[in-house]
Amino acid sequence: xxxxxxxxxxxxxxxxxxxxxxxxxxxxxxxxxxxxxxxxxxxxxxxxxxxxxxxxxxxxxxxxxxxxxxxxxxxxxxxxxxxxxxxxxxxxxxxxxxxxxxxxxxxxxxxxxxxxxxxxxxxxxxxxxxxxxxxxxxxxxxxxxxxxxxxxxxxxxxxxxxxxxxxxxxxxxxxxxxxxxxxxxxxxxxxxxxxxxxxxxxxxxxxxxxxxxxxxxxxxxxxxxxxxxxxxxxxxxxxxxxxxxxxxxxxxxxxxxxxxxxxxxxxxxxxxxxxxxxxxxxxxxxxxxxxxxxxxxxxxxxxxxxxxxxxxxxxxxxxxxxxxxxxxxxxxxxxxxxxxxxxxxxxxxxxxxxxxxxxxxxxxxxxxxxxxxxxxxxxxxxxxxxxxxxxxxxxxxxxxxxxxxxxxxxxxxxxxxxxxxxxxxxxxxxxxxxxxxxxxxxxxxxxxxxxxxxxxxxxxxxxxxxxxxxxxxxxxxxxxxxxxxxxxxxxxxxxxxxxxxxxxxxxxxxxxxxxxxxxxxxxxxxxxxxxxxxxxxxxxxxxxxxxxxxxxxxxxxxxxxxxxxxxxxxxxxxxxxx
Amino acid sequence: xxxxxxxxxxxxxxxxxxxxxxxxxxxxxxxxxxxxxxxxxxxxxxxxxxxxxxxxxxxxxxxxxxxxxxxxxxxxxxxxxxxxxxxxxxxxxxxxxxxxxx
Numbered sequence: 001x002x003x004x005x006x007x008x009x010x011x012x013x014x015x016x017x018x019x020x021x022x023x024x025x026x027x028x029x030x031x032x033x034x035x036x037x038x039x040x041x042x043x044x045x046x047x048x049x050x051x052x053x054x055x056x057x058x059x060x061x062x063x064x065x066x067x068x069x070x071x072x073x074x075x076x077x078x079x080x081x082x083x084x085x086x087x088x089x090x091x092x093x094x095x096x097x098x099x100x101x102x103x104x105x106x107x108x109x110x111x112x113x114x115x116x117x118x119x120x121x122x123x124x125x126x127x128x129x130x131x132x133x134x135x136x137x138x139x140x141x142x143x144x145x146x147x148x149x150x151x152x153x154x155x156x157x158x159x160x161x162x163x164x165x166x167x168x169x170x171x172x173x174x175x176x177x178x179x180x181x182x183x184x185x186x187x188x189x190x191x192x193x194x195x196x197x198x199x200x201x202x203x204x205x206x207x208x209x210x211x212x213x214x215x216x217x218x219x220x221x222x223x224x225x226x227x228x229x230x231x232x233x234x235x236x237x238x239x240x241x242x243x244x245x246x247x248x249x250x251x252x253x254x255x256x257x258x259x260x261x262x263x264x265x266x267x268x269x270x271x272x273x274x275x276x277x278x279x280x281x282x283x284x285x286x287x288x289x290x291x292x293x294x295x296x297x298x299x300x301x302x303x304x305x306x307x308x309x310x311x312x313x314x315x316x317x318x319x320x321x322x323x324x325x326x327x328x329x330x331x332x333x334x335x336x337x338x339x340x341x342x343x344x345x346x347x348x349x350x351x352x353x354x355x356x357x358x359x360x361x362x363x364x365x366x367x368x369x370x371x372x373x374x375x376x377x378x379x380x381x382x383x384x385x386x387x388x389x390x391x392x393x394x395x396x397x398x399x400x401x402x403x404x405x406x407x408x409x410x411x412x413x414x415x416x417x418x419x420x421x422x423x424x425x426x427x428x429x430x431x432x433x434x435x436x437x438x439x440x441x442x443x444x445x446x447x448x449x450x451x452x453x454x455x456x457x458x459x460x461x462x463x464x465x466x467x468x469x470x471x472x473x474x475x476x477x478x479x480x481x482x483x484x485x486x487x488x489x490x491x492x493x494x495x496x497x498x499x500x501x502x503x504x505x506x507x508x509x510x511x512x513x514x515x516x517x518x519x520x521x522x523x524x525x526x527x528x529x530x531x532x533x534x535x536x537x538x539x540x541x542x543x544x545x546x547x548x549x550x551x552x553x554x555x556x557x558x559x560x561x562x563x564x565x566x567x568x569x570x571x572x573x574x575x576x577x578x
Numbered sequence: 579x580x581x582x583x584x585x586x587x588x589x590x591x592x593x594x595x596x597x598x599x600x601x602x603x604x605x606x607x608x609x610x611x612x613x614x615x616x617x618x619x620x621x622x623x624x625x626x627x628x629x630x631x632x633x634x635x636x637x638x639x640x641x642x643x644x645x646x647x648x649x650x651x652x653x654x655x656x657x658x659x660x661x662x663x664x665x666x667x668x669x670x671x672x673x674x675x676x677x678x679x680x
Binding site for chain 2 (some may be wrong): 121
């Protein structure tokens with residue numbers, strides 16, 4: 001039995017066999033062959049291509065690929081594998097330079113990938129990721145390793161990986177993946193966000209796992225305590241099975257709250273909204289008792305296919321989400337990609353500091369066709385319900401004005417073609433940089449609402465890379481600096497009379513709910529599975545208690561002290577969770 | 579007897595350039611002919627039957643390309659490929675505006 005402590009990022013208990021995902025790069029040493037071995041290597045090469053093709057044909061034939069863009073990606077891969085001049089380049093290298101088949105594959109594909117990555121066209125530069133994928137597939141066969149295909153899962157597994165990319169997590173067969181454990185990552189890495197939105201337990205930053213696990217191991221992922229147990233002894237397994245049963249009962253009890261209002265004991269209404277990434281999650285928000293979508297992250301539209309989403313791709317996704325929630329609000333955030341969230345390095349490869357680089361709204365303001373395509377779709381969807389648009393990473397008034405000007409341009413375009421849209425669609429911004437938090441008073445004059453994105457706000461304010469396990473413990477919402485900024489934004493929004501919500505991780509952290517209410521927050525947007533629990537907390541407190549707690553916290557000077565104080569208060573309210 | 583040679587010029591008129599699906603359609607169509615077919619921009623000439631080479635050509639919006647076929651079905655090949663390019667042009671739907679460089 002091996003017990004590992006990591007960071008708990010999504011609650012719940014999962015007990016299952018592990019599925020190890022090797023996301024490490026294969027490194028192929030240059031090995032020479034004798035001239036007499038040429039034909040043997042060429043045969044190996046041919047076999048690897050044939051097997052890879054058969055594999056792709058099977059994937060293509062499988063019923064579970066509904067996304068046409070994913071099908072397109074595999075179709076491109078198959079064309080590469082059949083491409084004669086591509087195959088000739090590899091076999092020529094084996095013949096002329098007398099190297100192994102795997103070395104030739106790796107060398108040629110990397111050369112092609114880096115060539116693609118260097119082309120100043122996002123479509124082509126992103127093809128580099130496809131080439132790496134093809135490389136991996138061929139090498140898997142050449143090296144004789146059995147690659148377990150995630151889409152061929154037939155039994156429940158917990159995924160063990162170094163770190164998961166958004167594309168990987170999007171590709172999982174969700175009915176069989178019941179937990180995540182990763183070696184790297186932090187509280188707000190993509191694995192964490194996806195796990196929470198799927199409602200499955202996850203623990204990250206566990207250090208080396210792969211050496212501890214074999215194919216017939218049993219793994220327990222304890223997303224409540226941040227623990228992963230590999231090959232538990234009988235007693236531990238028994239305890240965990242019991243614990244898991246209790247959790248299930250607790251959750252079903254919480255679900256009984258669904259139709260009750262999120263109202264404090266002294267009658268103050270709080271609005272609970274859901275954060276979603278995929279349109280079909282909108283249903284889950286409603287099922288869990290959410291009153292709308294407070295944050296619709298649209299990045300998956302860009303990450304799913306190998307190409308830019310079309311206006312119709314956008315529109316169909318938004319329309320589906322809006323239809324699921326009826327008249328309730330849907331806040332669509334414009335593209336927030338760049339830096340850490342990019343799955344392929346090919347896009348903007350030459351940024352020394354991508355987190356401070358061309359990302360999010362900055363990228364949109366420079367790639368107007370991409371930005372306008374999304375805005376057009378949002379505007380077209382605005383007549384279907386209560387749609388609102390939100391711009392991420394705004395740092396100053398100038399950017400907000402530019403973004404709004406482009407929105408007006410798009411409205412004029414639509415006018416020209418008599419396409420209907422809501423001319424009064426509310427326009428809000430994410431407050432997620434220290435500069436926007438400090439100038440919230442100015443920004444409030446020209447925004448209809450604010451949504452505080454605590455993840456980035458913490459990262460930029462505390463200068464902590466949230467995915468770096470060496471410093472991730474410094475990443476804390478309980479830092480006085482963060483709390484002061486939040487307080488400032490809430491007050492400025494209140495003074496200007498505009499809407500305010502919190503959509504970052506703290507909005508779903510049971511320990512923070514009372515503090516946020518005490519600071520004056522009345523709208524929270526959170527991962528759908530967390531809605532019942534947060535509602536339970538809200539229904540158990542009075543605003544007076546929350547105000548008192550907030551005043552106390554304002555006098556404290558260390559995150560540890562604040563965190564302990566908040567935890568004590570929350571434990572008194574909802575002992576089952578802690 | 580010399581093989582027939584046929585040539586034409588086309589322009590990439592879909593905003594995303596010769597991206598995934600169009601590139602596949604083009605290569606698939608080229609592969610259905612006997613003739614040797616090449617595509618050139620101002621700098622390079624590549625094999626129209628190779629998805630790798632076609633991708634490397636980086637045929638973005640507005641690129642002018644020369645298609646050249648050598649072989650018994652050269653004329654049919656060039657005609658079919660040019661027709662395909664015509665079909666790539668966006669329909670008369672309202673456009674988002676032209677690529678404004680970034």
